[in-house]
Amino acid sequence: MEQNLANFIKYCLGYVKLTRERTVAAQQKYSVELPKEHFGLIGLLNGDTDGSTGELINLETFYSYDPKEVPKAKKDQYEKEKELANKIEDIYNKYRNDQFTKQIVFNFGYFEIEIPIEANGDTIDLENEETEEVAPVKTKIDRYPLFALPVRIEKEKSKGGMDKYFIYAVDPEIQVNIGMLESILGEDLYFQLLEGMGKYEMDGRLSLPITDLEIFKEIWHEIKSKLRLKEANFDEKSFSLEEIKIALSPKANYFLAEDLAKLAQLPEEELAKTALTSWADDEGLNIEGDTPHEKELYFPFLYDKYQLSTLSILGNKAAIIQGPPGTGKSETISNILCHLAATGNRVLFVSQKAQALKVVKDKLKKLDVKYLYGYLPNPNSAQIGEGYPKSWTHFLF
Helix, strand or coil: CCCHHHHHHHHHHHHHHHHHHHHHHCCCEEEEEECCCCCCCHHHCCCCCCCEEEECCCCCCHHCCCCCHCCCCHCCCCCHHHHHHHHHHHHHHHHHHCCCCCCEEEEEEEEEEEEECCCCCEEECCCEEEEEEEEEEEEEEEEEEEEEEEEEEEECCCCCCEEEEEECCCCCCECCCCHHHHHHHHHHHHHHHHHHHHHHHHCCCCCCCCCCHHHHHHHHHHHHHHCCCCECCCCCCHCCCCCCEEEEEEECCCHHHHHHHHHHHCHHHHHHHHHHHHHHHCCCCCCCCCCHHHHHHHCCCCCCCHHHHHHHCCCCCCCCCHHHHHHHHCHHHHHHHHHHHHHCCCCCCCCCHHHHHHHHHHHHHHCCCCCCCCEEECCCCCCCCCCCCEEEEEECC
16 A cells, blocks of 8 residues: 555655646736836835835736827827726736636746757768667757746726736745756756755745845855756856746746655655555545533634534544635634644644744634644744744644
8 A cells, every 4th residue: 555655655756747847838828927117026026125015017008099099109108008908908807707727927037948859850961971770869949938927917996097017926925936947957957956945935935035146146146056067058048037927827836846856756655654545545534523502612713614524533543624715624624723723633734835824823822822822943934923833833722
């Protein structure tokens, strides 16, 4: 069974890497470039340090004139900005019509490298009049966004009633897209690079607000140091922070591949001790208990019958509870944690995303119950906001 689980993890890792590449390719269909004269990268990344959490897409001429009032001298600029506005509107509407399977991604820091590819062919040695088999070298040029940030587009009306487009970050973490480099770097160098990116993330250097763009150049230099060891050609012009695009993309978990890669390195006996065995074995997954009577229930926050029913499956070695945004997942988690703690259980609450911990922590804090929970230190975690010591990423009840 353990061997099946290890193989399954490797299969999932390969599948996620494959779909990630397709996700990047899929963005090309609904993608629009934002020239630097129309959008400021640092304005979006600095969060609310400038007093505004959203950054305006500056289409000054398009915003300023009604179609019949555009001066001849500004007609060409108006038409260019109108074309850009139409592309932005298209992404905006397509996302609103399919928010559960699509996301808007803000891509920046595009890089380009030349990769030698060998292909069999024939050449003729005219001097010796002999034909010999050789392997002529071609080059493939790849271009990818190194950094990505999930965003939303909002329209806000100006005083004249004109809609203006703003971009807001919906996740405080900058995502580093290095999956396409694995085939170039090889496993050892790629995992070194992954480890390095993990340190940036854990130190909070890839968390908004970011007021200095040097961090992105630093990461590019770290990638270059690995690429120099391989057959990849590039120069200083191969990377640009000025190239910015927004794209409609399938929703994807950018951290899943890294997690699976780490799991794939675990010995089989270690995998057997985890809840991951539920992937290969159904034992202990079909337990359904009774929900407590109201007098035995410790749910301090509002709930409905569906949220209450989550208690009936907690006896399983693993359970998945899911729901779209706004359905009360954080409130349900808070209720479950309180109920388990009140009935004599010790609970460890963890999350890959620090923001999820903060949301639940803020809810529990409103109860004003002393010693309800305590933090466990993790020296590698990022600071996640006011009221948290720098080194807490989970807490114990």
